[in-house]
Amino acid sequence: MPGANTLLHVRDLTISYGGEPVLERASLSVGEGSFVSLVGPSGSGKSSLLRAVIGLQQPLSGAAETTLSHAEIGLLFQDDALLPWKTARDNVVLGLTLNGMERGKALVEADTWLERLGLAGFGDRFPRHLSGGQRKRVALAQVLARRPKLILMDEPFASLDAIVRSRVIRDVVALVEQSGISVLLVTHDLEEALTLSDDVYLLSQGPRARITQHYHVPIPRPRDPVLSRTDPAFAPLYERLWADLSRAVDHRAEAA
């Protein structure tokens, strides 16, 4: 089991979809209150690792050990995956009632979170009648309202345009920092990984992708994701990460 301050420990995880493993012997840890990113090229099994942690994917070997219950882990997908026939409010309510909360209380809680995420007055709208950024915020409210201790994020900002993306990211960082929630973020965006995270793990090119590097990001908190790029620690780390990633991809290309 994970140590005292470790919420999630992924140990020697190997994932295969029948043939050659996409991901091999991946190990990483997420501590209490820490923001961890897993970066790597497409096809390196980043999303598969998250799916294995939440139980949607059976690993070939290894395990994802956690001290948390299922209800204490939130998941934010790349697609907002809101139920289209439920209003924004009811989507948030669903996350709470499935957790055992009484509906009346869940309605109040849902409105509080929607308001907190800048969606006051949008509760009665169906997802189709919301913008991409608003839908993402509803999905975020759905996850945060459950008061998780760990959120798994699978490229949650990829589908948003630049301005909306930076605003949503800023809100996410603020909320996560205030509430001390731990995050495991999967992304292929190195800049995003460095500006948001305390620790970054680098995956090599798949198949048989492995975690090849682990970087600690010493940018102080609280952070502004935009201004973090100007921190003296950012540029050298970015260059190192970029060089390591390029090497991993080139090495695989040569091997092929």
Added chain:
Amino acid sequence: MLDPRYAWLRRLIALALVLALWEAAGRAGWLNPLFAPSPSKVWVALVDLFADGRIWPHLEATFSAALGGLALGIVVGVLLGVAAALIPLVAELLEPVMSVLNAIPRVILAPLFVIWLGIGIASKVALSFILVAVLIFFTVYTGIRQVDRKLVERVVTLGGNRLALVQHVYLPSVTAWVLGNLKVAVGFAFTGACVGEFVAATHGLGYLLSFAQSTYNAALMFALILLILVVVMLIFVIAGRLERHLLRWN
């Protein structure tokens, strides 16, 4: 450039022109009234049906059979479709039967239903039912199997069990698919009722059609066809409104 706002007006004028030409051709003696009675004669036949009140028991019989078959067909079609989509054994047993029923023109079962259930309303309900149930079964069965996996995973990761999945994902999806096919189902239900009455009955619009045919009363036949058309169109409008209201999220 045609203004799309006035499409209905152009269609109405075109229909009026066709009817006027038809009426003129009838009065001029160019059309044999035995085969093509003029619109005015059809109208008189239609008014007569209502004037002496004899249409009501027939309308009641057809409506009862069609709506009974429609309701039963939707309920059974949905239940079997959900069961087949969620339980592999049910799918294994049902799919071949439903595929055969889907492949054949199901109205050929009408004489069989008369033998089994008599010439009363039951045989007409049965025919409407079988027409609707097979349609709804495939709508629901294929629909559930194609449900967005992301939504299923979303509810699962929020802690939802199988019941929650049925309640929050499958049933709303099924409602959307059934409503999307409601107009076709209504058409099928009335087809079943009328064909059933056509084969053997003592009441109903299909029975009246059969009577008009056997007495070579073309005016009555046109009047009945017009009546069925209007009735089904009215139900289409109601079904369309219901669909728009219940699928307002879409």
